[in-house]
Amino acid sequence: GESVGLHLPTLSVQEGDNSIINCAYSNSASDYFIWYKQESGKGPQFIIDIRSNMDKRQGQRVTVLLNKTVKHLSLQIAATQPGDSAVYFCAENVGAGSYQLTFGKGTKLSVIP
């Protein structure tokens, strides 16, 4: 289940199950969103992105859903594997000449073998 830890929300899932990581973004003018995966000691790694003219986008084992009405973004990982254990960040780009990514707080995903 999902719980709020001292620093990061943590999601623990059984290997093979599907994971859903949620993100609430702040700016209704944001028009571009990115999910990053960050493993310990490494920089954020691009997973998938979506523009505001789309509601859903699929990649390999990952799906991003965008609900602009409630300013909510989710990342679904199918058949979660131990290698998926990491911190996941959503980032929004306000656009309109901003070109700046604003990152959310992050969610730590722990996969139980």
Added chain:
Amino acid sequence: EAGVVQSPRYKIIEKKQPVAFWCNPISGHNTLYWYLQNLGQGPELLIRYENEEAVDDSQLPKDRFSAERLKGVDSTLKIQPAELGDSAVYLCASSLDQSGLAFFGQGTRLTVV
């Protein structure tokens, strides 16, 4: 293709000492970013370059931090003098255009003692 390269990976210095970080972006990427990441937090933008021009440095503490990207490729970020609160991971990222999709380096973990 090589990703964003940063050096050093780790740096430990005493407070009040200077420190510099180096970044080599992905070849052909005109936009370069320096981000600061505190433990348990998402990256926060310090400065963004378009070629050799710093186009957004509003979050850079200019009393002690400086950056340069002289030939529009490599960049350095300097802190002088360092303070205990500067301990963090300093991330460099680059993007091909101004879409906001940034690719990150491994980061430099700075510890100020």
